[in-house]
Amino acid sequence: MKNTSIGKFFSNLFKRNTPAIEFKNSAQYWEERYQKNKTSGPGSYGRLAEFKAEVLNDFVEQNSIDKVLEFGCGDGNQLQLAEYPTYIGVDVSETAIEICKELFKNDPGKRFYVAQEYKKRNEKAPLVLSLDVLFHLIEDAIFDGYMYHLFDASTKYVIIYSSNYNDHSDIHVKSRKFTDWIDTNLEEDWQLKQFIKNRYPFKKGDTRNTSMADFYMYEKIA
Numbered sequence: 001m002k003n004t005s006i007g008k009f010f011s012n013l014f015k016r017n018t019p020a021i022e023f024k025n026s027a028q029y030w031e032e033r034y035q036k037n038k039t040s041g042p043g044s045y046g047r048l049a050e051f052k053a054e055v056l057n058d059f060v061e062q063n064s065i066d067k068v069l070e071f072g073c074g075d076g077n078q079l080q081l082a083e084y085p086t087y088i089g090v091d092v093s094e095t096a097i098e099i100c101k102e103l104f105k106n107d108p109g110k111r112f113y114v115a116q117e118y119k120k121r122n123e124k125a126p127l128v129l130s131l132d133v134l135f136h137l138i139e140d141a142i143f144d145g146y147m148y149h150l151f152d153a154s155t156k157y158v159i160i161y162s163s164n165y166n167d168h169s170d171i172h173v174k175s176r177k178f179t180d181w182i183d184t185n186l187e188e189d190w191q192l193k194q195f196i197k198n199r200y201p202f203k204k205g206d207t208r209n210t211s212m213a214d215f216y217m218y219e220k221i222a
Helices: 003-013 028-036 046-062 094-103 115-121 140-152 179-187
Strands: 070-071 086-092 110-114 125-130 154-162 166-170 172-176 190-196 214-220
Touching: 028 094, 028 172, 046 154, 070 140, 086 094, 086 115, 094 110, 110 115, 125 140, 140 154, 140 179
Parallel strands: 070 086, 070 125, 086 110, 125 154
Antiparallel strands: 154 214, 166 172, 190 214
16 A cells, blocks of 8 residues: 555544544644644653653653753653753644744754754764654654664764554554564664653553553664
8 A cells, every 4th residue: 555545544444533633644733733722642741741751851851861852852842851961853844843842942952853854964962762652753764764874863872752552543543563673674773771660551541641652762883
């Protein structure tokens, strides 16, 4: 099946669960979501956001990280809990980037770019983040490209916070066993440094306070 038809295929397959925003492709879904004043999702709020911030802030401090780059910064709510010396946020949604720029307009240590703009700059950082993003990359080609960019942008560490199994549970949620992808494509250059189980593992019926994601910390092989 061609990549351009994947969104239409799953739209029909899961039409009974179709959200208010019609799914055409991953980028369009999130741009329209933010335009409708919806948030990045429960993973960036409440106790889940606090858990993520605790883990990430500890990692930054313990490893003397001076610069953090995130692919999929969303609406910036998670970032309000971050303690990073300097930060670059990248997102496919222009609306999300404008939200973040306004939210952190008085913080010179944070910069934000739409994905296409970032590609022209091609900046790197010792720590690159992907938080609650992988299972929202429905198209296979988009997922592959994102993964290569994610690791290529890092000079030392990559932290992924995501589910890690194969399942297509909703029109805009497609979990993949991404560790297999890394083992196949990047095994010679990267190794799993640490795994941290979610403090609030997923419970059916409680998607606002529990999550299917865990932390995977990768380190570049010298």
